[in-house]
Amino acid sequence: HEADELRREVRTLQSKSEDLKSALQGAYAIMAIEDTPFEHWRNNGYDAQDAVDMQRYLGFFKETIQSLRLGTVSQSFRRGSVCKSVDISLGSNSADHDELLLPYWKEFAAALKHWSEYHSDGSYLEVSIQGIEIP
Numbered sequence: 001h002e003a004d005e006l007r008r009e010v011r012t013l014q015s016k017s018e019d020l021k022s023a024l025q026g027a028y029a030i031m032a033i034e035d036t037p038f039e040h041w042r043n044n045g046y047d048a049q050d051a052v053d054m055q056r057y058l059g060f061f062k063e064t065i066q067s068l069r070l071g072t073v074s075q076s077f078r079r080g081s082v083c084k085s086v087d088i089s090l091g092s093n094s095a096d097h098d099e100l101l102l103p104y105w106k107e108f109a110a111a112l113k114h115w116s117e118y119h120s121d122g123s124y125l126e127v128s129i130q131g132i133e134i135p
Contacts, residue, residue: 068111071119090131
């Protein structure tokens with residue numbers, strides 16, 4: 001009986017270790033994505049303010065991905081159940097898809113999967129994407 005209990009404890013610790021490893025790998029991956037230079041947006045038809053807004057948006061996008069990886073997304077209660085939400089919107093602005101955004105979208109997809117596996121705890125995630133063309 002004691003051996004069985006120890007085996008269960010080892011499996012639990014291994015699972016927690018995998019969770020932490022996955023979260024850290026994801027956090028590192030998103031931070032390793034190079035920031036898109038201001039000039040890129042200007043050279044692709046964005047005015048100066050819109051280029052600044054895109055840089056801010058990408059910083060916010062990275063933070064959102066990290067929140068998913070760490071399980072720290074905002075929470076509310078709807079229809080008697082827990083709802084966690086992620087909003088990656090450009091506000092009143094809009095932007096076309098750009099190939100330089102693919103690493104962000106890939107990491108976002110991986111972070112959604114990670115959140116579902118390790119942080120959902122019976123709640124659902126509401127994702128809002130507005131103002132930006134997705135691949």
